[in-house]
Amino acid sequence: MMASRRSRWSSLLLAGLLEATAVHADGLADTRFRIQGFAAQTLISSTNNNFFGESRDAISTDFTEIGLQAFWLPVESLQLSGQILYREAGEGDEEGLRLDYAQADWRFYQSDTTQLGIKLGKVKVPYGLYNETRDVPFTRPSILLPQAIYLDSSRSVLIAAPGAIFHASAIGAQGTLDFTLGWAQPDFDSEAVEYVFLGRNRPGALKGSSAFSSSLRWETPTDTTLMLTYVDANADYEPGTPDTLGAGEIHFRNLLLSFQQRLDTVTLTAEYGQPRTDRSGFGPAFPDGGRDSITRYVQGEWRFHPEWEVVLRNEVNYRDKTDKTGRKLQAATGLPAHAMYSDDWVIGLRWDVTPNFMLRAEYHHVDGTSWVPGLDNPDIFATEQRWNMGLLQAAYRF
Template sequence: MKPNISRLVQAVMLSMALPAALSMPAQANQWQVNGFVGQGYVAADGSEFIVGEPGDTFDVTEAALHLSWRPDENLRLAGAARYRQWGNLDESGLSVDYLFAEYKFILEQGYLGARGGLFKSEAGFYTSTRDVSFTRPGIMLPQSVYSDYLRDALLHITGGELFGGHPVFDGSLEWHLTLGDAQTSDDLTRNVVGSEAFGRFDADGYWGADLEYQDDSLRLGLTYFDAKSRYQSHLGGPFADGSLRSKHWIVSAQYRVNFLEITSEYLHWDRYVGGVFVPPELGILEVRGYGYYLDVRGYLPGDVELFVRYDHQVLDESDPDGDKLVATGVPGYFGYAHDWTIGTRWLPTKDWMVAAEYHKIDGAAWVTPILLPNPAVQDEDWSLFAIEISYKFQW
């Protein structure tokens, strides 16, 4: 497949043109404009995940422009435009990434604040920054905790949030309480059920809580969130009207000493499905699953990072080998995924980054479409290679 140069050019032009349009008269210390552009390439062997039928793709393009204005020390207005194409998981398009107003009360020790509008979820270490190549720990995040197929349902929240930060021991404790709706999209529908022609998901409520402690060498986190959505089927489709509810716990830990950094996160979920693919006589189906990863990273001279990661996911903890799936005609390897990754990142300058990684995977739990897996195009053992070049800017 040829590189999609026109989309990349559009992304670059967007990033360069919007600042001029948004540069209204203001004091320099009140405004902040920054963003990034990234172009990647992904090849897969034994799977069409991300790459589609050709087996590789250059349709891995990201660009974002972030604008923040502080009319005084307490009030902040922030917004961002985003362009994203992530192979066959995320169709290309320009959209609003976030748009909110925030007021922060400065305390004698720490702060309290509130924000409202469209903003990012704080679940785990990387959800709120997962779309910026410089702030995530690889081209692909660990799918056991940050699945790409559910990205839209868990990333953007429309609603309100209370937050705070306080000094504790030799570090700081930050917390967030969130209430609203998780954003849904055609990408979510397609990744879960296979096609928008069958119906679509719509948000039906979200609330969450996040707690994080950090000092010079240690970072600890605990997240809980409860997300609901409803499914409206189309006549003649394979699925019925229904509802989906997910309750997630994420426990996170990171330790850094000298040039070495060790990160691990564990996710446990309870999913409640009514209708959709569940016969009415069965009522609400509850499925419990889990995932975790361990990432060991070295920071070397010359702004080079090397990392090794093991990522493990089981969709149904009562069926870790996928035996129940076999009874439905689906191979058991769609019920789990074990991913070994080696990767590197290099920053030749402070504004440029080159990243590359190789994944060796056993199982296909995170291969789309989740409810209509296709064994004909998905092997049990498969691999994926990705490379990305990114540039960031600030005015």
């Protein structure tokens, strides 16, 4: 019943977006204004654990993405842009329709080689190579981004937030250098995020207080991208009634290193981070403490035909670098050791049937459950260490 209801909503929203596109068809020819969108439906089946719905030994249709984007350049120095997004992704993301982002980008200084500007509104947060475009299926290297880095269960924390981002870019003989510096109010207020940072859904509310971000990106003349991203986010917990937790605070920070090399028909990508999470003030039921994690992946994409591409990736996540196997956690709490790590081998195939229509298939062989969605698997003792997952996706853009 739930799946069919979501499907009806998806169909109605897609029809509305297509109608809106037709209404603005005349505007599409204007380079100062354009409207575009996308729609994607993914089928997921897995063994031993659920992902984005009831996919264990079944087929889940609970992964739907539909977006409508608009860009307007009223004057040369100002760009207005935004996106309305409809997204369903299992039990962890049932909000449906939402404003994904809406920002004004004022480039207050421009020359032949330098540009300075500031973005205001609900701004896209620069984080690694894919965060700013992660909602658009056509811009992702695979159906799922590497969960070791771009964890979907906590995507709302870093995807976009009310705030301001200063940006600067310079072009020279050694390539292009881009720098950003921003402040925003992150969104921690979801049950999926509570599972990530508090272990399970709590009676109270986890509210984002502030987030600082900075990035430095260098695009070299040899088609190489090097990038450093730093984020520092805080959230406050407001206890509910009744509640075993006090008014605590979560502090998350990460320095992410990114590399990409493009070689004609082959693209090689790697990202590495060591996130740090600290908690304090929650009381004896959730003692003060901190944990350093390790997240990384290595990926290769091969466009072996103009319409076909294959991707191969290995991604690794250790939630505690001092307890990579999870044995310390298991000995202390009795929780499954495999909840502390994951090692995922991924192979995927993309077929661009037309410039606007894409089909994808993807297979995951996973050891560990560190990024398995908690809301889709509420009984942690029912999860299993080794599991496989297959995904099929159809995506259309207009």
